[in-house]
Amino acid sequence: MNVNSPPLTEDQLNATFAALADPTRRAIVARLARGDATVNELASPFEMTLPAISKHLKVLEHSGLISRTRRAQFRPCHLERPVLDSAVSWIDKSRRVWTERFDKLADHLSDVRFDPAKD
Amino acid sequence: MSDQQPAADELHFTRVFAAPRELVFRCMIDPEHLSRFWGPAGVSAPIERIRVDARAGGLFETVMVNDADGSEYPTRAIYLEVVEPERLVWRETHSGMTISATFTDLGDARTEVRIHQTNVPETYRSPEAQVGFLSSLDRFSGYLDYLGRRSEG
Numbered sequence: 368m369n370v371n372s373p374p375l376t377e378d379q380l381n382a383t384f385a386a387l388a389d390p391t392r393r394a395i396v397a398r399l400a401r402g403d404a405t406v407n408e409l410a411s412p413f414e415m416t417l418p419a420i421s422k423h424l425k426v427l428e429h430s431g432l433i434s435r436t437r438r439a440q441f442r443p444c445h446l447e448r449p450v451l452d453s454a455v456s457w458i459d460k461s462r463r464v465w466t467e468r469f470d471k472l473a474d475h476l477s478d479v480r481f482d483p484a485k486d
Numbered sequence: 487m488s489d490q491q492p493a494a495d496e497l498h499f500t501r502v503f504a505a506p507r508e509l510v511f512r513c514m515i516d517p518e519h520l521s522r523f524w525g526p527a528g529v530s531a532p533i534e535r536i537r538v539d540a541r542a543g544g545l546f547e548t549v550m551v552n553d554a555d556g557s558e559y560p561t562r563a564i565y566l567e568v569v570e571p572e573r574l575v576w577r578e579t580h581s582g583m584t585i586s587a588t589f590t591d592l593g594d595a596r597t598e599v600r601i602h603q604t605n606v607p608e609t610y611r612s613p614e615a616q617v618g619f620l621s622s623l624d625r626f627s628g629y630l631d632y633l634g635r636r637s638e639g
Contacts, residue, residue, distance in 0.1 A: 378581075380581070380605060381581065381582050381605070384605055457605060461497045461499075461603055462497060462499060463526070464526045465497070465499045465501075465601055465603075466499075467526035467527040468523055468524060468525070468526050469501045469503075469523075469599070470527075471522065471523035471525075471526075471527075472503065472510075472513060472522075472523040473501075473503055473504075474523075475513070475519065475522040475523050476503055476504070476505040476509065476510070476513070477504070479505075479509065479519075480504075480505060480509075
């Protein structure tokens with residue numbers, strides 16, 4: 368996991384997890400983890416039409432997981448590894464928030480218990 | 487790490503507090519208590535901006551303020567379950583995230599709080615979808631690690 372991954376907004380995280388919830392899109396991401404590929408190359412292992420694959424690519428692109436270059440004719444797809452890493456590191460961030468929050472709560476509870484008037 | 491981690495989009499977190507269960511539970515639904523701890527390190531949660539209507543369907547709103555630069559992070563949630571002093575479940579409407587807190591009385595005025603936080607959209611939360619989705623996401627993440635190691639090595 369890359370610890371320098373940029374933080375994702377909640378919307379981006381949701382879009383990323385929603386994008387990864389589909390098996391075809393996971394297969395596409397797994398293929399792109401090995402290197403950039405064109406839509407035709409991505410479509411070949413699937414029994415799917417190009418428009419169907421394009422639809423999946425749009426979802427992935429919207430989530431930020433992949434990017435497509437605008438200039439090249441075949442518009443190869445590229446996996447944005449930092450976005451994937453950020454989604455995976457969501458768990459670490461959440462754990463840190465709850466750890467820090469509960470550290471404060473433990474302090475607060477000991478204040479309250481020593482001074483019941485505050486409760 | 488003793489906590490179970492079934493998938494990249496789920497968090498299980500457990501903490502034991504030296505306080506009776508009723509009090510720990512109250513801390514989670516009372517703005518006066520919440521404002522003392524709700525913001526993580528370096529982040530405040532001003533009491534006047536916390537709204538709690540602790541019943542199923544009720545609102546739970548906070549604004550967390552970064553102490554360093556004053557930037558604000560508002561959260562808005564709806565309570566799905568409020569069973570005092572055992573269990574609280576709320577869903578953040580801005581993120582779609584569902585969080586449950588389970589309070590267990592351990593005796594000797596000690597209370598265990600278990601947090602279960604999920605980041606999966608509701609659509610994928612049916613029992614059937616969950617089994618398939620969570621296990622495949624788990625495998626998928628392992629597979630990507632494997633690809634990553636291969637390309638590095």
